[in-house]
Amino acid sequence: MSFGLETLPYGVFSTTDDPRPRTGVAYGAQVVDLPATVARLDSSLAGAVAGPSLDALLAAGPAVWASLRATLTGWLTSGAPVVLADDPIMHLPFTVADYVDFYASEQHATNLGRMFRPGQEPLTPNWKHLPIGYHGRAGTVVVSGTEVVRPSGQRRAPSGEISFGPSQRLDIEAELGFVVGTPSRLGQPVPLEDFEEHVFGVCLVNDWSARDIQAWEYVPLGPFLGKSFATSISPWVVPLAAFDHARVSPPPRTEPLQPYLDDEKTPPWGLDIRFEIRLNGQVVSRPSFDGMYWTGAQMLAHLTANGASLRTGDLYASGTVSSGSPGSLIELSWKSPLELSDGTTRTFLEDGDEVVITATAPGPAGTTINLGAVTGRITATR
């Protein structure tokens, strides 16, 4: 996994020689050890990277974010000496405050509506008027590479029999996660144009979902234990500043929007990010984020429209990215099971299966922004 100068994502790493978790920036296949450079940084920048997580950097705000990125770019371009580490062991990069999951892909919402609510209109009447979301479980957000233990729960068989046991319909959801840096004040909504004041950057998310548990529990209050057992995120958080060349207009809006969501006159926050989903090494889907109906800026405006405040470390995910190609197995195996090159087939995940989600975006002058990977392997129920 190699990262060019255009990406410069932040994460938290340790090494076998030095087991202290510390902040770093990925460069090539190595990591720039940030605390090792503090003596050469301005005090505001040094304070932002000195701790064992990205929390202080997230809280420091856009001026520090821009200044640190410019400083690091300057150092790496000019070959200034930095401490580089090999073979980093990656940790959860920041303290996850609140976790929200949106539902911003029209294709995913339509497909799931057809499957979960057959005979009804697939899109609910509110879908094109507001970005639908729910509050998830921040405490079970885990870093890429963490094993995912198959959850148990209640489910109802087609016969009507209710039972409790290991999920038999364990799925993935490939999503983009937005990481909040600067907090906001309680009672004060964050308008669309302040997105960059508050959001530090993005990561990749796999919102593991137990479809059998979900289908039985979710009416009328929405997702609960079918999704709260684990949510994996990539270890590298890519700053929003890296996406200047990836910004695109979202799909045409087909319903008039309330003024707080109307992004006609603000610079667009659609993002040309291409995902790849691998199951046991084999590419099974290539969704693209540019087809997502709602943007990260609209999701943030909606999240705070009632005056709910933001905290440093809030994470909100886009919802399954199913434009172009599906971001979940329930969609991929809808008509017929997935056929893998080892001769086996899948409708849902089996114990031992490994899922790797990667993504890239266009950078300046033909370069590529690398969002890294979020991986996870399923282990048997304990």
Ligand SMILES: O=C(O)/C=C/C(=O)CC(=O)CC(=O)O
């Ligand atoms: O349509 C439903 O009832 C359920 C949808 C989901 O499970 C998707 C969800 O978690 C939001 C998303 O990832 O798009």
Ligand SMILES: [Ca+2]
């Ligand atoms: Ca989800």
Ligand SMILES: [Mg+2]
């Ligand atoms: Mg989850």
